[in-house]
Amino acid sequence: MKEIILIKLGEIVLKGLNRKSFEDTLLRNLRYRLSKIGEFTVRCSQSTITVTPAYEDTDMDEAVECVSRVFGIATFSRACVAEKDMESIKETAVQYLEDVFDRVSTFKVEAKRSDKKFPYKSPEICNELGGWLLEKFPEMTVDVHNPDITVTVEIRDYAAYIHTGVMKGAGGIPVGTGGKACVLISGGIDSPVASYMMAKRGLELTAVHFASPPYTSQRAEEKVEELLRRVSRYSGKIKMITVPFTKIQEKIRECCREEYFTIIMRRFMMEISEKIARQNGCQALITGESLGQVASQTLSAMVCTDSACNMPVFRPLIGMDKDEIVLLSRKIDTFDISIQPYEDCCTVFTPKHPRTKPVSQNVISEQNRIEDAEQLVKEAVENVKITII
Amino acid sequence: MREIYLDNSATTKTCAKAAEKALEIMTEKYGNPSSLHSKGLEAQHELEKVRKLCADMLSAEKEEIYFTSGGTEGNNTAVFGAASAMKRRGNKIVTSSIEHSSILEAMKQLEKEGFEVVYLSPKANGKIDIEDLKNTIDRHTILVSIMAVNNEIGSVNPVEKIKNIIEKNHSPALFHIDAVQMFGKMPIKAKKLGADMITASSHKIHGPKGAGLLYIKKGTRVIPLHYGGEQEKKIRPGTECLPALCGMGAAIEELPDMSEEWEIISSLNKYCRSQLMQIENICINSSEDCLPYILNFSVKGIRSETMLHFLADKGIYVSSGSACAKGKKSHVLTAMGFDNVVADSALRVSFSRYNSYEDVDELVNALTKANNTLARIK
Numbered sequence: 001m002k003e004i005i006l007i008k009l010g011e012i013v014l015k016g017l018n019r020k021s022f023e024d025t026l027l028r029n030l031r032y033r034l035s036k037i038g039e040f041t042v043r044c045s046q047s048t049i050t051v052t053p054a055y056e057d058t059d060m061d062e063a064v065e066c067v068s069r070v071f072g073i074a075t076f077s078r079a080c081v082a083e084k085d086m087e088s089i090k091e092t093a094v095q096y097l098e099d100v101f102d103r104v105s106t107f108k109v110e111a112k113r114s115d116k117k118f119p120y121k122s123p124e125i126c127n128e129l130g131g132w133l134l135e136k137f138p139e140m141t142v143d144v145h146n147p148d149i150t151v152t153v154e155i156r157d158y159a160a161y162i163h164t165g166v167m168k169g170a171g172g173i174p175v176g177t178g179g180k181a182c183v184l185i186s187g188g189i190d191s192p193v194a195s196y197m198m199a200k201r202g203l204e205l206t207a208v209h210f211a212s213p214p215y216t217s218q219r220a221e222e223k224v225e226e227l228l229r230r231v232s233r234y235s236g237k238i239k240m241i242t243v244p245f246t247k248i249q250e251k252i253r254e255c256c257r258e259e260y261f262t263i264i265m266r267r268f269m270m271e272i273s274e275k276i277a278r279q280n281g282c283q284a285l286i287t288g289e290s291l292g293q294v295a296s297q298t299l300s301a302m303v304c305t306d307s308a309c310n311m312p313v314f315r316p317l318i319g320m321d322k323d324e325i326v327l328l329s330r331k332i333d334t335f336d337i338s339i340q341p342y343e344d345c346c347t348v349f350t351p352k353h354p355r356t357k358p359v360s361q362n363v364i365s366e367q368n369r370i371e372d373a374e375q376l377v378k379e380a381v382e383n384v385k386i387t388i389i
Numbered sequence: 390m391r392e393i394y395l396d397n398s399a400t401t402k403t404c405a406k407a408a409e410k411a412l413e414i415m416t417e418k419y420g421n422p423s424s425l426h427s428k429g430l431e432a433q434h435e436l437e438k439v440r441k442l443c444a445d446m447l448s449a450e451k452e453e454i455y456f457t458s459g460g461t462e463g464n465n466t467a468v469f470g471a472a473s474a475m476k477r478r479g480n481k482i483v484t485s486s487i488e489h490s491s492i493l494e495a496m497k498q499l500e501k502e503g504f505e506v507v508y509l510s511p512k513a514n515g516k517i518d519i520e521d522l523k524n525t526i527d528r529h530t531i532l533v534s535i536m537a538v539n540n541e542i543g544s545v546n547p548v549e550k551i552k553n554i555i556e557k558n559h560s561p562a563l564f565h566i567d568a569v570q571m572f573g574k575m576p577i578k579a580k581k582l583g584a585d586m587i588t589a590s591s592h593k594i595h596g597p598k599g600a601g602l603l604y605i606k607k608g609t610r611v612i613p614l615h616y617g618g619e620q621e622k623k624i625r626p627g628t629e630c631l632p633a634l635c636g637m638g639a640a641i642e643e644l645p646d647m648s649e650e651w652e653i654i655s656s657l658n659k660y661c662r663s664q665l666m667q668i669e670n671i672c673i674n675s676s677e678d679c680l681p682y683i684l685n686f687s688v689k690g691i692r693s694e695t696m697l698h699f700l701a702d703k704g705i706y707v708s709s710g711s712a713c714a715k716g717k718k719s720h721v722l723t724a725m726g727f728d729n730v731v732a733d734s735a736l737r738v739s740f741s742r743y744n745s746y747e748d749v750d751e752l753v754n755a756l757t758k759a760n761n762t763l764a765r766i767k
Binding site for chain 2: 104
């Protein structure tokens with residue numbers, strides 16, 4: 001029995017003349033992601049993508065999971081393939097449904113006939129197949145209003161497909177169609193979620209992580225790698241750039257007043273990230289900030305940090321509550337990793353009473369007490385470590 | 390005297406790679422995986438590598454693997470842990486009468502604590518009947534624990550059907566599979582099986598003793614039996630037994646291709662069956678569709694223990710049933726309905742990749758000799 005995955009496109013179908021390029025990117029993404037599982041043919045026709053495994057023993061469970069995480073897909077179903085004649089459809093359906101029918105007691109049949117040359121009309125297909133299934137599975141009954149399961153038969157160009165339900169896809173638009181952006185990732189709960197959300201809108205991700213050994217440990221770095229690996233199940237490949245940040249943090253501590261530590265540190269982070277972003281062809285920065293969550297995420301603080309860079313800064317979590325963010329982080333499976341208790345760059349040297357309403361001018365003049373700032377930034381950017389996730 | 394080890398379901402010889410790995414961990418990478426320093430990190434890396442290997446064996450996620458000290462601890466954690474997590478939702482537990490003692494004894498204890506335990510009897514072929522499961526699992530059932538492969542006769546239970554029955558009967562039950570005898574011998578796909586928990590052990594697959602794993606499906610609540618540190622997400626606190634666990638990892642890496650080994654062991658099993666049939670008074674208790682690694686038979690009239698010692702004198706090691714039962718009459722054969730003559734004289738040979746046709750020949754020679762010389766019970 002041959003199984004395939006039928007994919008219905010999401011928002012892409014609303015696009016105009018450039019729709020083809022969105023479709024092509026989606027196909028390319030699907031092919032790349034599926035290549036890690038096995039050999040597949042991925043084809044698009046009639047606004048539907050079919051994913052066909054080259055060999056019958058391919059792990060379709062894994063393929064389905066993989067597809068469910070690719071952006072640009074509204075819904076999909078796992079179906080089996082039958083020849084386009086009634087006998088073959090009946091026979092295949094019995095084989096395919098044996099296991100599913102073990103779990104339920106009522107069903108109904110629905111038919112979609114996009115190939116109008118098929119000699120049976122949709123209601124006739126339902127009757128024929130429904131009757132046949134009843135005969136073969138005498139313990140089952142038909143319930144057209146509230147069935148435990150709906151068996152769908154789709155008659156399309158090349159074959160007939162039988163499936164038992166439509167699953168929700170990851171939504172969004174294909175990664176890569178929106179350009180590239182650079183996400184600042186510490187290891188907490190928020191930044192992986194922010195990465196996920198922007199990838200969902202089609203951005204390809206580069207990640208910047210600030211490491212301050214020995215104040216932060218190798219475990220903290222590995223934690224970020226693991227987080228990005230989880231995000232990459234949705235976003236595809238991520239380039240992770242680790243910036244040595246110890247010197248700058250020590251310098252801030254040495255030269256600046258305590259209540260400005262965090263805000264000045266964040267300004268440095270923005271400045272360095274912008275430089276790295278430009279080197280890597282990124283046009284925007286992404287952060288996991290949520291308004292008012294902590295002292296450095298107040299509106300005044302954001303005004304100060306934004307003035308350190310000249311790039312749009314995307315903050316997809318800006319209007320979200322913490323519990324909403326946690327919910328998403330559980331959904332994308334990053335929560336359990338995020339809560340591992342390792343020091344990260346943001347928790348090193350945190351002031352007891354940080355400024356919640358800093359004034360840009362004051363912050364800048366405080367920051368200017370660091371004389372060799374430019375040199376420090378240059379050094380940091382030059383000594384980054386690159387890891388491909 | 391050449392040693393012929395045919396008791397691989399009791400335990401196996403630790404393979405060289407596993408022993409080397411254990412030594413390396415003990416003498417070089419001896420850090421505590423929970424230590425913050427890099428020595429600890431190195432040990433943690435080793436541990437996580439093993440976790441990934443185990444997860445791949447079950448087509449599961451790394452986070453779903455919890456290391457244990459072996460099959461008994463895995464089974465106990467699963468049974469007690471699930472029973473106490475689920476006790477508000479019902480009182481009934483379904484298992485079989487031919488489970489390993491680490492399940493049966495745990496069940497007995499749960500009965501004392503007030504749970505209703507239903508022990509399903511196997512059919513004559515040693516398998517649990519699907520119809521029995523359908524009629525027993527109900528809305529009050531909170532746990533179903535069935536072994537994948539029976540350790541004494543090798544019968545393979547239809548565990549892949551059980552999750553469907555639980556769903557169809559609207560039961561909240563968690564589903565546990567004791568897969569100790571199946572792990573490494575047949576492919577196990579946790580998700581496809583619909584299992585909430587799966588137990589496996591290292592020393593049945595040429596890994597060291599004292600290591601094993603419990604798969605717990607993400608989101609399944611299990612109350613731990615021990616309390617202490619944060620290891621294994623508090624399900625199994627205490628410093629991990631790194632040498633044994635990493636040995637298990639090495640043993641997994643050393644496993645030959647499963648389907649190829651299956652073919653080899655199957656033909657060895659077939660050969661053994663045909664040779665045994667030449668001996669008088671013999672009957673074979675494992676049906677043809679049993680796991681080929683296990684072959685149970687009886688030389689009628691000669692007590693298991695007598696025969697076992699006779700063979701051991703010749704350097705041939707077999708078992709009279711389960712090593713964990715220490716010579717008690719087999720509850721498995723009794724439950725399958727074999728008469729006393731058969732049960733009292735039952736022997737189990739269990740193969741591994743290190744066995745050969747010559748081993749079988751020597752066994753058959755020795756059995757023939759014993760059959761002709763040993764005094765029979767009346």
